[in-house]
Amino acid sequence: xxxxxxxxxxxxxxxxxxxxxxxxxxxxxxxxxxxxxxxxxxxxxxxxxxxxxxxxxxxxxxxxxxxxxxxxxxxxxxxxxxxxxxxxxxxxxxxxxxxxxxxxxxxxxxxxxxxxxxxxxxxxxxxxxxxxxxxxxxxxxxxxxxxxxxxxxxxxxxxxxxxxxxxxxxxxxxxxxxxxxxxxxxxxxxxxxxxxxxxxxxxxxxxxxxxxxxxxxxxxxxxxxxxxxxxxxxxxxxxxxxxxxxxxxxxxxxxxxxxxxxxxxxxxxxxxxxxxxxxxxxxxxxxxxxxxxxxxxxxxxxxxxxxxxxxxxxxxxxxxxxxxxxxxxxxxxxxxxxxxxxxxxxxxxxxxxxxxxxxxxxxxxxxxxxxxxxxxxxxxxxxxxxxxxxxxxxxxxxxxxxxxxxxxxxxxxxxxxxxxxxxxxxxxxxxxxxxxxxxxxxxxxxxxxxxxxxxxxxxxxxxxxxxxxxxxxxxxxxxxxxxxxxxxxxxxxxxxxxxxxxxxxxxxxxxxxxxxxxxxxxxxxxxxxxxxxxxxxxxxxxxxxxxxxxxxxxxxxxxxxxxxxxxxxxxxxxxxxxxxxxxxxxxxxxxxxxxxxxxxxxxxxxxxxxxxxxxxxxxxxxxxxxxxxxxxxxxxxxxxxxxxxxxxxxxxxxxxxxxxxxxxxxxxxxxxxxxxxxxxxxxxxxxxxxxxxxxxxxxxxxxxxxxxxxxxxxxxxxxxxxxxxxxxxxxxxxxxxxxxxxxxxxxxxxxxxxxxxxxxxxxxxxxxxxxxxxxxxxxxxxxxxxxxxxxxxxxxxxxxxxxxxxxxxxxxxxxxxxxxxxxxxxxxxxxxxxxxxxxxxxxxxxxxxxxxxxxxxxxxxxxxxxxxxxxxxxxxxxxxxxxxxx
Amino acid sequence: xxxxxxxxxxxxxxxxxxxxxxxxxxxxxxxxxxxxxxxxxxxxxxxxxxxxxxxxxxxxxxxxxxxxxxxxxxxxxxxxxxxxx
Numbered sequence: 001x002x003x004x005x006x007x008x009x010x011x012x013x014x015x016x017x018x019x020x021x022x023x024x025x026x027x028x029x030x031x032x033x034x035x036x037x038x039x040x041x042x043x044x045x046x047x048x049x050x051x052x053x054x055x056x057x058x059x060x061x062x063x064x065x066x067x068x069x070x071x072x073x074x075x076x077x078x079x080x081x082x083x084x085x086x087x088x089x090x091x092x093x094x095x096x097x098x099x100x101x102x103x104x105x106x107x108x109x110x111x112x113x114x115x116x117x118x119x120x121x122x123x124x125x126x127x128x129x130x131x132x133x134x135x136x137x138x139x140x141x142x143x144x145x146x147x148x149x150x151x152x153x154x155x156x157x158x159x160x161x162x163x164x165x166x167x168x169x170x171x172x173x174x175x176x177x178x179x180x181x182x183x184x185x186x187x188x189x190x191x192x193x194x195x196x197x198x199x200x201x202x203x204x205x206x207x208x209x210x211x212x213x214x215x216x217x218x219x220x221x222x223x224x225x226x227x228x229x230x231x232x233x234x235x236x237x238x239x240x241x242x243x244x245x246x247x248x249x250x251x252x253x254x255x256x257x258x259x260x261x262x263x264x265x266x267x268x269x270x271x272x273x274x275x276x277x278x279x280x281x282x283x284x285x286x287x288x289x290x291x292x293x294x295x296x297x298x299x300x301x302x303x304x305x306x307x308x309x310x311x312x313x314x315x316x317x318x319x320x321x322x323x324x325x326x327x328x329x330x331x332x333x334x335x336x337x338x339x340x341x342x343x344x345x346x347x348x349x350x351x352x353x354x355x356x357x358x359x360x361x362x363x364x365x366x367x368x369x370x371x372x373x374x375x376x377x378x379x380x381x382x383x384x385x386x387x388x389x390x391x392x393x394x395x396x397x398x399x400x401x402x403x404x405x406x407x408x409x410x411x412x413x414x415x416x417x418x419x420x421x422x423x424x425x426x427x428x429x430x431x432x433x434x435x436x437x438x439x440x441x442x443x444x445x446x447x448x449x450x451x452x453x454x455x456x457x458x459x460x461x462x463x464x465x466x467x468x469x470x471x472x473x474x475x476x477x478x479x480x481x482x483x484x485x486x487x488x489x490x491x492x493x494x495x496x497x498x499x500x501x502x503x504x505x506x507x508x509x510x511x512x513x514x515x516x517x518x519x520x521x522x523x524x525x526x527x528x529x530x531x532x533x534x535x536x537x538x539x540x541x542x543x544x545x546x547x548x549x550x551x552x553x554x555x556x557x558x559x560x561x562x563x564x565x566x567x568x569x570x571x572x573x574x575x576x577x578x579x580x581x582x583x584x585x586x587x588x589x590x591x592x593x594x595x596x597x598x599x600x601x602x603x604x605x606x607x608x609x610x611x612x613x614x615x616x617x618x619x620x621x622x623x624x625x626x627x628x629x630x631x632x633x634x635x636x637x638x639x640x641x642x643x644x645x646x647x648x649x650x651x652x653x654x655x656x657x658x659x660x661x662x663x664x665x666x667x668x669x670x671x672x673x674x675x676x677x678x679x680x681x682x683x684x685x686x687x688x689x690x691x692x693x694x695x696x697x698x699x700x701x702x703x704x705x706x707x708x709x710x711x712x713x714x715x716x717x718x719x720x721x722x723x724x725x726x727x728x729x730x731x732x733x734x735x736x737x738x739x740x741x742x743x744x745x746x747x748x749x750x751x752x753x754x755x756x757x758x759x760x761x762x763x764x765x766x767x768x769x770x771x772x773x774x775x776x777x778x779x780x781x782x783x784x785x786x787x788x789x790x791x792x793x794x795x796x797x798x799x800x801x802x803x804x805x806x807x808x809x810x811x812x813x814x815x816x817x818x819x820x821x822x823x824x825x826x827x828x829x830x831x832x833x834x835x836x837x838x839x840x841x842x843x844x845x846x847x848x849x850x851x852x853x854x855x856x857x858x859x860x861x862x863x864x865x866x867x868x869x870x871x872x873x874x875x876x877x878x879x880x881x882x883x884x885x886x
Numbered sequence: 887x888x889x890x891x892x893x894x895x896x897x898x899x900x901x902x903x904x905x906x907x908x909x910x911x912x913x914x915x916x917x918x919x920x921x922x923x924x925x926x927x928x929x930x931x932x933x934x935x936x937x938x939x940x941x942x943x944x945x946x947x948x949x950x951x952x953x954x955x956x957x958x959x960x961x962x963x964x965x966x967x968x969x970x971x
Contacts, residue, residue: 046900053902056957064955090961092898094906106901153902159917160902168902170892175944176957296911 014676014694014772016838019806019883025839026804029812030461032431033853039096040377040433044384046094047435048852050107052151052387053160054169056176057104058111058338061085063180066115074591075611078115079269082339082596083276089338091280091287093307095300098323099378100307101284101331102385103338108151110167110387112177113341116593117222118184118191120391121163121177144396144744145674149848149866152400164392166400189221189589196588197581205573206581208549212542213748214532214574216741219525220585222394225612226342226403227500227521228622231601232329232353233510239318240274246606247271254609263609266616270600277335277597278315285311322367325357326375330382332601333404339597342520343388344403344500347438349507349514351408351423358422369425376429383437397526399740399868401861402437403500409452410443410472413491413509417447424452427459427467434464434855436862441498444824445472453820457813460833461804465857468502468832470795471824475504477791482733483619492618501737501860502795502830508603508618517603517618521794522586523732524578525626526741529633529713530749530762532574536567537656543750557652560645564637564712572720575625579724579732582623587727590614621730624794625721627714628741629762631699631770634710635754639696641709643753649692659751663690668759669747674871675878676772679757694755700769702780707787718792735794736766738859743871761875764859765797767828771878778819778885786826797860798823801834801879815885832857834876841865841877892916895929928968933958936969 036044065084069077092105103110112121146165148154153168160168169177185191197203209215234243247267254260288308291297297304310324319325329350336345361367386402408423430440442448442456456467479493483506495507495514499521508517534543536557540550550573553566590613595602599611603618610616643649650658658664664683668674681687697706714736722731742762750758756770763770767785774781778800790796807816816833823831834857844851844865854865856876865873891897891907891914899905899916907914909925920926932938937950940958947953950965 049900051901051903056959057961060957060960067955088961105899108901170902170959173944173957173959176959177944179941179943179945294908296908 015775015880016677016772016878017881017883018775018777021803021837021881021883022805025843026837027840028461028463028804028835029808030431030458032462033434036432037374037377039098039374040381042096043094043378043381044433044435046107047381047385050151051153052108052110052167053106053153054163054167054177054389055104055106055109055111056173056180057089058085059114059180060176061088062115063183067183073265075265075269075594075596076272078594079272079596083272086273086276086280086335086338087283089280091284093284093287093291093304095297097378098303098307098375099327099330099382100288100311101281101334102382103334103387108385108387110389112181112389113593114181114184114188116189116341117391118181118188121181144392145747145869145871146392146395147400147867147869150852150864152867164390164395166395167389187592189592192592193221193585193588197585200581200584202577202580206577208547209574209577212531212545212547212549213745214528214549215524215578216393216397216526216745219394220582221589222390223341223343223388223398224522224586224589225340225520225595225598226344227503228344228505228518229346229348229497229499229516230333230336230598231508231510231516231603232332233513233515233603234601234606235328235332236318236325236353237511237513239314239316240278241316242318243600243606244271244274250606250609260609266599266609266611267606269596270606273339273597274600277331280335281311281315281331285315319357322354322357322361322372323375325354326379329354330379334386336598336601337386337388340593340595341388341390343398344405344503344521346403346405346497346499348407348497348516349410349418349495350406351420351426352418352514355420355422372422373425373429373432376425377433380429380433380435380438384435386437393744396744396869397739397741399858399861399863399872401739401863403861404438405498405500406438406440407497408440408442408467409445409448410496411445411447411494413494413512415494417445417449419449419452424455427455430464430466431459431462434462434853436855436864439862440467441502442467442469443472443475444469444820450817453817454813457807457816460816460835461807461813463804463835464855465832465834465862468830468860469820469824470498470502470830471790471828474791474827474829478504478794479506481791482621482794485730486619486621488619501739502797503624503735504794505622506619510603515603519612519615519617519620519622519728521622521624521735523624523626524575524582525624526628526738526745527574527578527625528745528748529627529629530636530752531745532571533567533633533636533752534750535570536563537652537659543660544748560641563640563645568716571717575717575720576724579625579721583724583727615728620728621726621733623726623730623732624735625732626735626737627717628738628745630710630714630736630766631763631768632752632754632756634699634706634713635696635770635773636752637709637713638698638706639693639753639755642696642705643692650689654689655753658686658689659753661686662751662758663755665757668757672870674743674746674759674761674874676757676760677874677878690755693753696754698754698769698773700774700781700784701776702783707784710784711788714788733794734792737795737797738762738764738766739861740858740869740872742859742875743869747871761871764875764879765799767796767798769880771875771880774880778882779822782819782823782826782828786823786828790827790829796829798828798831799834799857799859799879800831801836801838801881802885803837803881803883804835806882806884807835819885834879838877838881841873845873845877889920889923889926890916891918891920893928893931894920894923895927896925897929930962930966931958932956932960932962934968935962936967937965
């Protein structure tokens with residue numbers, strides 16, 4: 001099969017299958033695609049045929065107004081710029097839409113927010129003005145391999161230019177964008193945060209760490225907000241008119257209190273942006289009326305009339321029913337993404353937020369179940385259309401996902417199970433309308449009904465990759481540990497939800513209803529764990545770039561204990577430096593691109609008179625350090641411990657030579673193959689050492705030897721992370737997930753002592769084994785994955801790839817439910833399932849045009865296969881495929 | 887003056903390559919030549935306004951609004967006055 005597998009004569013070898021797959025390639029057992037409504041199918045087809053593109057309207061109007069309003073207080077100036085941009089962007093309604101409003105006039109449109117990140121759209125010459133900062137960035141930019149299929153515009157052609165190898169922009173509009181971006185030089189968050197950081201004594205060390213790609217590069221500013229939850233309750237309960245009245249009352253009550261000047265400015269800013277959003281809604285209502293008058297829209301006339309009437313109503317008032325409420329939630333959501341360059345703004349417990357409206361409409365006969373499903377299908381297409389304009393490096397991190405996570409199930413504030421009929425329809429709509437967004441996560445509790453779990457498993461069988469499953473009790477333990485100091489209530493803990501992929505966020509009840517009110521999960525992401533080991537082996541130098549990152553440790557590393565002491569010394573310096581620098585950078589941006597509309601929505605901000613960057617939210621201990629590749633690190637340490645120090649199979653110097661020579665294999669950046677499958681051997685000189693490295697204990701096999709090392713590594717990281725205080729005075733938190741960073745971060749690593757070759761994608765998630773190394777079956781993997789306390793982390797992550805036959809029929813579903821419950825009972829937090837035949841994925845790589853709608857689960861998100869980069873595709877293909885769950 | 891679909895008021899863009907032509911009731915390529923299209927009608931953009939003057943970069947100026955920065959493809963404002971171009 002592969003050169004690598006053939007070479008394994010003794011001991012542990014790589015095996016990319018557990019069990020035996022059926023001879024014939026098998027599709028997914030369940031498919032409901034044929035039940036999708038004609039309307040949603042047409043809209044989804046529009047999406048498939050659309051390219052990612054950039055629009056200048058919002059940044060132009062924002063920038064023009066910002067210039068005109070010089071002299072205003074920063075938050076007022078920003079709010080007026082946002083207001084004007086909302087007022088001016090062109091509304092676009094497509095024939096057949098029931099749910100309307102979108103980010104730009106394009107289907108997959110987005111725009112640069114140069115007040116946040118202004119450098120990447122510029123030419124290389126313009127970018128390089130700040131050489132030091134850019135050198136740190138380009139190191140990762142240069143090696144990131146981007147996706148080429150689907151809606152990606154990877155190359156310039158004709159009158160369209162490619163930006164970030166993903167977005168198309170009209171050639172005639174590019175110079176406008178350049179002029180706008182240049183205005184923001186030394187004014188943008190990107191520039192301000194780097195300037196602020198430069199006064200810190202650790203600045204130079206920090207730059208070197210970035211140059212070596214010990215972490216991803218631009219999260220400080222590029223997507224600093226997100227991974228938390230949009231609170232829809234204020235517009236739902238008060239309407240926009242009521243929200244404005246509330247702000248105005250606060251202003252009137254505090255106008256003569258000098259100590260409240262900042263709060264008065266905040267409330268004024270909130271009114272401004274809400275008025276901008278109202279104007280934007282009314283513009284859409286007007287557009288619907290215009291279309292009604294056109295003969296080619298005749299068949300949609302009644303629907304357009306309803307849309308216009310609905311928009312006019314909710315521009316002022318609270319919703320009257322389910323369709324109003326869904327439209328209102330959607331427009332709030334998309335308005336947040338228009339205000340902020342963030343990712344992972346989750347709709348949270350949307351099915352429970354909307355349930356009272358649905359229930360009332362059903363009871364009053366105003367809507368049927370099928371009509372509700374159709375609306376939810378339209379919602380799915382809308383969420384899938386969202387895009388974020390960003391740099392190549394951030395694209396490598398996010399893989400085109402926007403992480404709009406809807407949580408289903410869990411508990412109500414009173415402790416009873418929360419799943420409802422509408423959430424069954426959420427799942428049904430997701431099966432019929434197979435889109436990656438919004439993703440779904442089931443909050444599993446022992447009180448969750450079997451019927452609900454079986455419905456979720458039915459959806460898993462379609463191959464959608466969701467719902468993922470998370471442990472309600474583990475999450476609540478985490479919440480009380482983390483937000484105890486902020487006085488979290490039992491009811492808010494029960495109302496928790498996920499922001500982004502998997503990050504646990506506390507709930508925030510608003511008048512007893514499910515709401516949200518926490519700071520963004522933001523911080524240091526993502527630490528490249530295998531890279532930290534290279535620093536120890538090369539005495540403080542990055543062997544790939546030859547950058548000297550650390551002061552040499554000069555230890556002879558004569559024992560494994562000494563080896564670990566040095567690793568911990570370097571690792572601690574890395575974490576402390578990155579967290580300190582982030583604090584400096586983050587606080588410097590609070591007057592530049594702070595959330596105004598988002599804060600107006602967030603629970604308690606209006607009451608406190610503070611935006612979320614001033615800790616206006618109810619809960620604020622959300623600064624996070626993420627790591628990636630920890631399984632590779634643990635495996636590599638286990639190999640060094642066994643091969644170098646215990647069995648003395650080779651010396652550290654011999655190992656270093658083999659690693660630098662990539663064990664004699666051709667580099668992945670040459671072969672363009674990014675998993676251990678199908679690598680090309682060039683020189684067999686290092687075959688013995690490589691074999692020994694591959695045969696060393698591997699995480700995922702219930703082997704205490706390596707599991708204990710894994711536990712030691714992540715617990716050390718957990719303990720170091722909390723030693724730094726955030727800008728809000730809380731300890732930082734530790735978070736385990738990879739998103740798609742395991743691709744580019746792996747490309748920045750040379751070969752490692754676990755046998756992984758240079759440039760290959762790292763293990764995904766957090767507890768997922770390295771592909772091909774988990775040989776002892778699913779329950780052994782669960783034991784390894786629960787060898788530490790999950791509730792000490794903001795989240796953990798375990799991905800399983802299952803062959804469709806392994807969960808086929810009622811018996812298969814029962815086995816899957818058993819596995820899921822076993823993991824939860826052991827204290828695991830998160831598990832998700834990719835149900836796919838690997839041979840189908842290989843065929844999809846060879847024939848992408850035949851698989852435009854194929855979905856796969858990557859890390860905490862689902863994506864269309866064709867929208868993924870080659871390194872991530874290769875990693876997903878190579879993941880161990882479980883043919884049986886016994 | 888060259889006539890292309892992207893400058894026509896009947897075009898509703900779907901992305902930077904194509905859009906929906908409300909006259910043809912079909913998708914068209916944005917850069918398609920509209921010289922022979924009888925329904926073509928120039929959209930009200932700054933580039934067709936006599937108050938617009940192009941700048942050296944991408945941004946130009948609007949004479950009707952005290953020289954405020956505008957650009958050629960910007961949707962025109964209430965001061966729009968079609969030029970003879």
